[in-house]
Amino acid sequence: MKGFSIGLAILGLIGGGVFLFSVKGLYLLPGEVCDGAVQRSVVMRALPNSPSADEWADQGGVGRNFSFACSVSSGDSILSGMVELQQASESAWEDHYGGSGDQRVVRVSQNGVLALAQVEDDDASASVYVPCTVTGTEEDSASQGYSLVADVDVIGETTIDGVKLSQALTDFAYQLTKRAYELARCEDSRDFSAELPRYEDN
Template identity: 40%
Template sequence: MRKNTKILALGAATLTLAMGGWFSYQEYFTKGLDSLPEKVCDESVPRETVIRILPESRSAEEGSDTSGSGNGFMYSCHIYGDGDSILSGEVKIQNSSVKGWEDYYQSYGGKSGAAAEKVSFNGMHALARSNFASIYVPCVPSTTKPGTTSGNYALVSEVRVIGESRTAGTALHQALTDFAYGITQHAHRAGNCGSDITFPTQPPRFEEDQTGR
């Protein structure tokens, strides 16, 4: 009887250690992203959007930068996870038509044979393919003199995940587009764009399902 009691006690202790190890693993490997601010990139992107993109991480680091003015304006933001996983994006004012932007990004992303997913909303355009997303938003540079032509100036964002991602397919495209939408909206304010664009509360949604196929 004593022998059986010892065996049961040993088994319970082993189970307790195993469970303790599991909980330690969960805290150790997921706390990195959870320790980020509730909103990253100058409070323009919810932390949950980052968690939808990057895999579990022991550590996480955020950084952003604003430079230039007028048609030389640029905003950038990055999130570093541990290992080789990086989420980064830039928003620049560029002189490009919607067609020029779309033609460029349709073929962007290496040799991936997957077609780009696209959506247009409120005068804006979003496109995602492979491991990147881009948004096009008309923008009149702050240095443009009244009464002069503004050409095809627009804010163009480009966001990509380097290394491993938490999901793939449309689910990844949507999360990257949500990230791009947040930093583009911030850049629109920071860059003093003189356009009548109104950013809806809800970022653009791709029509396909969000299963991360």
């Protein structure tokens, strides 16, 4: 259900500024997909190659209504993600995305950026959280600050599973979030590393 709901939300964002490519095979997509936000190699780790592959990215709204979404498909497999500016605390984010107690969840953090993923072969997903203040949200920061929250999942067949799939989804979410941080014009200076720590090392 999560993948279906994300897909519907992303479809609702399609409008001006959509970047769409229709080519034969993932290897013919640009080296950086999602309007240059995500390395193609991250997608190729997760999705199987097929005769056709598409990708698009779209920015919807500004300020409190900011969002940035991307979807990459290969045959019937779809890797999609959305980053939204939300008024959510770290604990609220973790409660929402951390899942129930019977699900295996992996977590990492670095330089104030947090990530987690549910390791479920039939419902894998990942999320990234980073505080972000933009013009017009300062008056609300005393009660509960704003943050960029990325939500990524995959539908259909994948070439990897388990923690490796969780890592690929998290890398996709992290790179999407780094671009969203620029597009949203988050005011706080933040040093984003090339990648987050590896789940397998924690």
